Amino acid sequence: MVDGKEKVNQVVDRRNGLSGPPGYDPPGYELPLLLFAGFRSLIDRLHAELAAQGHPDVRPAHGFAMQAIGPDGASASEIGRRLGVSKQAAGKTVDRLVALGYAERADDPADARRKRVRLTPHGLDALARSAAIFDELRAEWAGTVGGERLRELESTLRQVVPAESFRLDAAGWFGGA
Numbered sequence: 001m002v003d004g005k006e007k008v009n010q011v012v013d014r015r016n017g018l019s020g021p022p023g024y025d026p027p028g029y030e031l032p033l034l035l036f037a038g039f040r041s042l043i044d045r046l047h048a049e050l051a052a053q054g055h056p057d058v059r060p061a062h063g064f065a066m067q068a069i070g071p072d073g074a075s076a077s078e079i080g081r082r083l084g085v086s087k088q089a090a091g092k093t094v095d096r097l098v099a100l101g102y103a104e105r106a107d108d109p110a111d112a113r114r115k116r117v118r119l120t121p122h123g124l125d126a127l128a129r130s131a132a133i134f135d136e137l138r139a140e141w142a143g144t145v146g147g148e149r150l151r152e153l154e155s156t157l158r159q160v161v162p163a164e165s166f167r168l169d170a171a172g173w174f175g176g177a
Helices: 011-017 030-052 060-069 076-083 087-100 121-145 147-160 170-175
Strands: 103-108 111-119
Touching: 030 121, 060 076, 060 087, 060 111, 060 121, 076 087, 076 111, 087 103, 087 111, 111 121, 121 147
Parallel strands: none
Antiparallel strands: 103 111
């Protein structure tokens, strides 16, 4: 209850009212929900298409982890830092990527005591396909709302989203790690 009048964040009750008449000022909580729903819809569509293109086991956390591994590889500690999770949590995700054939462990040429995680050709293929699918999804959105409106939305988001927000630690952030 807020001031004894209404519930806060009435997601289910308010879902049908997310749009209103011209000049309608929606409650503040709808903005993050709409942004998250847009993100979720893109990610769900991406993974459905990746599955159809031969990558049925890739999950959203795997994509973040493969980005954290990067083109030059990384240690488990580096991956954990980039993802905002512990070295152990990063190690579990790397174990899964290795088991699925998306990554491999190799000796670190700079330090024989360390292992470096590298993407395999299968992992690089998944990332390349992801990039192409995101381009297709963006084109669909442009077809729906118009290219100029989409560019304006992207430009506006760049203005309000701080540069330091472009990080890979979403999985750790969501999980509270």
